Amino acid sequence: MESLEQENSSIDRKKLTGVLIQGQESATKLKILLQESFSSEDHATNSMVGVTIEEILGSFSRALTILNSGKAPGAPVDHQATTPCSEEQESQNSNKKRKIQSCRRAGYRRRANLYSCTRILSKTMEDGRTWRKYGQKDIFNSKYPRSYFRCTHKYDQECQATRQVQQSEDDPSTYVITYMGEHTCKDPTISPHLLPPSPPRPSSIISFGSETTTDDQKEILFNSPCFSALKQEIDEEAPSNPTPRSSSLEFLMSPDLEAFEWPAPMAEYMGIALDRCDAMSDMHSSNSCLDMEINTILFEFDDVLSV
DNA sequence: TTGATTTGACCCTT
DNA sequence: AAGGGTCAAATCAA
Numbered sequence: 001m002e003s004l005e006q007e008n009s010s011i012d013r014k015k016l017t018g019v020l021i022q023g024q025e026s027a028t029k030l031k032i033l034l035q036e037s038f039s040s041e042d043h044a045t046n047s048m049v050g051v052t053i054e055e056i057l058g059s060f061s062r063a064l065t066i067l068n069s070g071k072a073p074g075a076p077v078d079h080q081a082t083t084p085c086s087e088e089q090e091s092q093n094s095n096k097k098r099k100i101q102s103c104r105r106a107g108y109r110r111r112a113n114l115y116s117c118t119r120i121l122s123k124t125m126e127d128g129r130t131w132r133k134y135g136q137k138d139i140f141n142s143k144y145p146r147s148y149f150r151c152t153h154k155y156d157q158e159c160q161a162t163r164q165v166q167q168s169e170d171d172p173s174t175y176v177i178t179y180m181g182e183h184t185c186k187d188p189t190i191s192p193h194l195l196p197p198s199p200p201r202p203s204s205i206i207s208f209g210s211e212t213t214t215d216d217q218k219e220i221l222f223n224s225p226c227f228s229a230l231k232q233e234i235d236e237e238a239p240s241n242p243t244p245r246s247s248s249l250e251f252l253m254s255p256d257l258e259a260f261e262w263p264a265p266m267a268e269y270m271g272i273a274l275d276r277c278d279a280m281s282d283m284h285s286s287n288s289c290l291d292m293e294i295n296t297i298l299f300e301f302d303d304v305l306s307v
Numbered sequence: 308t309t310g311a312t313t314t315g316a317c318c319c320t321t
Numbered sequence: 322a323a324g325g326g327t328c329a330a331a332t333c334a335a
Contacts, residue, residue, distance in 0.1 A: 133326055140310060148312070152324090164312090 117180045125165055125175055129183065143169050151185055159185035 131149035138145045144167035151159040160181040168174040 132324080134315095135313065136327075137311065146311085150313090162313095 117178055119176060119178045121168065122175050122177055123173065125177065127177070129161075131163065139166070142166070144172070151183060153185035157185035159183055161185075 130152040132152050132154070133147055133149050135148040136145050137148070146164055146166040149163045149165065151161040153159040154161075161183040162180045164178045164180070166176050168176050
């Protein structure tokens with residue numbers, strides 16, 4: 001009985017590893033294709049695509065590492081690290097400005113890059129979410145300090161999303177925003193209908209090379225309010241130009257994608273797609289499977305769209 | 308050991 | 322009073 005389960009688990013693991021490796025190869029190929037296809041004058045897009053691809057590949061690598069080491073990704077750390085809390089210091093320090101509890105870090109566990117992270121460039125720090133700033137730090141060899149934000153609903157809804165915001169050194173009017181973790185909260189201040197309408201734009205941003213998806217379906221996906229909103233900030237630089245400045249894949253991978261209220265089946269499948277993107281990683285080989293991986297995602301979209 | 312990240316107390320603004 | 326920003330210190334990863 002138990003051995004059967006173990007055997008199944010082993011098979012699943014092999015399958016999963018195979019899928020991840022395939023995805024890794026696909027992402028590598030995607031990177032090469034994107035490098036070739038984007039014109040060299042569009043530096044912003046090029047750099048964002050590059051960053052995004054590196055993130056995909058990094059995620060793949062981590063997923064494989066985790067899989068091979070037998071650890072569950074994002075497994076909750078042991079927050080109640082048992083150290084009993086002594087209270088002696090507080091009263092002694094009562095006339096100091098800040099009281100220090102001897103056990104204040106008992107549950108503190110720095111995240112070891114287990115969560116997906118996505119970096120974007122934006123002219124504004126606003127993203128429709130409510131954040132609480134919890135720290136700021138001057139970064140070594142960096143002109144500008146880095147600000148640390150957590151989701152306002154971290155405690156009331158146990159939302160794990162955080163972000164770091166830092167002014168770009170190249171362009172101080174631009175913020176480099178790194179999102180980590182995913183919003184699990186339902187923020188009542190977010191409402192899709194508040195988002196601006198999306199202008200018409202070409203039906204596909206990236207040619208996915210899929211025979212299973214029609215241009216109309218791509219149009220639905222990438223002209224949806226979700227994608228429009230996600231690219232809103234980046235497009236602000238050129239609001240009159242309906243041509244997207246960065247790849248739809250990037251928006252597909254934005255953690256804030258979850259912030260939007262997808263129709264139920266779509267939400268489910270977007271979750272899958274996001275997971276897949278998140279599961280890709282470090283590039284070491286380049287092979288053939290781009291179409292397969294992307295097709296897989298689109299195939300799932302097809303399922304949704306045909307619902 | 309160093310630099311980055313997170314915590315929690317304190318203070319300010321609304 | 323509640324919520325958010327600041328800051329020193331604790332903690333962690335490299």
